[in-house]
Amino acid sequence: METLLFLFPGDRPSFGAEEVRALAEVYGLELEPVVSHQRFLIARSRSWLADIVLQRAALVRVVGIGVQIVPRLPFPSTLQQLDFDALMGDSRTYYLEGVRVDRKQTADTRLMTVLQELGKQILFQTGKRVSAARPDCRLFVVISKQWVVVARKKGEIRAKFFKQRCPKYRKFRHPAAMDPITNRWMVNVARVKKGDLLLDPFCGTGGVLIEAALLGVKPLGVDLDPRMVRGSIENLKMYGLHAEVVRGDARYLPVRSADGVATDPPYGRHASTWGATLRELLRKLFTQLRGVLRHRGYAVVAAPQELPVRVLAAEADLEYVWEGLQYVHGGLTRRFVILRNM
Ligand SMILES: C[S@@+](CC[C@H](N)C(=O)[O-])C[C@H]1O[C@@H](n2cnc3c(N)ncnc32)[C@H](O)[C@@H]1O
Incomplete structure (x- = not known):
């Protein structure tokens, strides 16, 4: 079992969660929700579900694996609890992107602020560097009022x-x-x-x-x-x-x-x-x-x-x-x- 992240589009987010549940059921895979938010679902399942969702789904935007989750506050010290060696394995470079899913904007939940703090933490813990052009590993961050979620990005489904x-x-x-x-x-x-x-x-x-x-x-x-x-x-x-x-x-x-x-x-x-x-x-x-x-x-x-x-x-x-x-x-x-x- 693996901890998976599914990010849903802003319109009709509950449709995406139902789609993930349906696909798990079709292929007989267990799905144990860990955190259910309107815009994202963190759940334990077989890693195969990540591939199925990326191949079939319509109302899921991003799929992540190896998910780690920490409370947003106290910020930024809470980010020290994230284990970036476990998240990034032996990749030498990374790229960080993300989304903020709750409306209210405070200085410490601004996406750029969180990404910058995460960048400092990654450098401190692992010494790994950013590569925008050819990263070995892509990290995806979801910031909600309550949580900071970081996952290895497995893929995305573009409306295109x-x-x-x-x-x-x-x-x-x-x-x-x-x-x-x-x-x-x-x-x-x-x-x-x-x-x-x-x-x-x-x-x-x-x-x-x-x-x-x-x-x-x-x-x-x-x-x-x-x-x-x-x-x-x-x-x-x-x-x-x-x-x-x-x-x-x-x-x-x-x-x-x-x-x-x-x-x-x-x-x-x-x-x-x-x-x-x-x-x-x-x-x-x-x-x-x-x-x-x-x-x-x-x-x-x-x-x-x-x-x-x-x-x-x-x-x-x-x-x-x-x-x-x-x-x-x-x-x-x-x-x-x-x-x-x-
Ligand atoms: C909203 S449209 C379906 C649109 C379709 N989802 C699409 O993307 O093209 C409804 C269809 O039902 C058909 N229809 C109306 N009454 C019907 C009936 N009693 N039995 C079968 N089809 C019927 C109409 O001809 C129409 O093509």
Whole structure:
């Protein structure tokens, strides 16, 4: 077991923590939280989880290993408790970067002040020098109101990585399309792995299907609009990917089974419900998921904040697992709800 650090982006931080929990579960890895903060999680797990998160996650920014944590106060003497020989091993040079995660700025929590003090401590303890160009070891520091956390940086996930798959670059475009970061997160929290079958019963332009296919998950899309069916197949082709996409009604699913479900049903300004209410669409979908979704399989559903998804799920005997909110614009805050088939 190793102590790992996961830093989450400032918007929707609780989504990142759920994503890490989901990935640990998918690969059967224990996850023992040591410190849970809104913006970061320090947890004990197998070091393999760090690699999995870096390969798959969307809403995690930095992953660190060999984590050490000290109280922030009394500053700077508290930094003497950090063991830099253990942190840096036999590397001769290092690079230090970090982030301050709690709002309130006092002189001793300014990022530069902490980095400078850490630099002095490293020099004093180890004699190692900074190299900005080619460091042997990269250290990442998180400063919160309560803690100073230092880890060896294992890697980072840049939003840039997802940019090339933004809806505006797709061959078939539609204003209701969701961004690839959210789509990837949905695939991950649906807890599917390579070879599993993931169903999106309102697949639209195929964003969820694309992210699933990139992970080796078999995507299965359903949409009532034949333009969407053709368009999502075209979009997958653009990236050299394939999905089974069929025209159908999510209220009468043309599908026998699925290992996971991730979906963004119609509710915004741009997506048509074809005369039905969203409540009716979800009620009928959930009733069928009892039979379609594998035992203990997960479904993640997006909906406007006002819709009581949790109540509809309970009526269909689906277990409520987690929910989080995403502000989209003045008129729309989305609620993502994760459910499990019992
Ligand atoms: C919000 S869009 C999905 C957007 C998708 N996440 C994307 O990134 O492109 C909702 C989709 O549900 C489809 N739809 C509406 N009613 C449906 C139904 N009863 N069964 C299946 N699909 C339906 C619409 O045609 C639309 O493509």
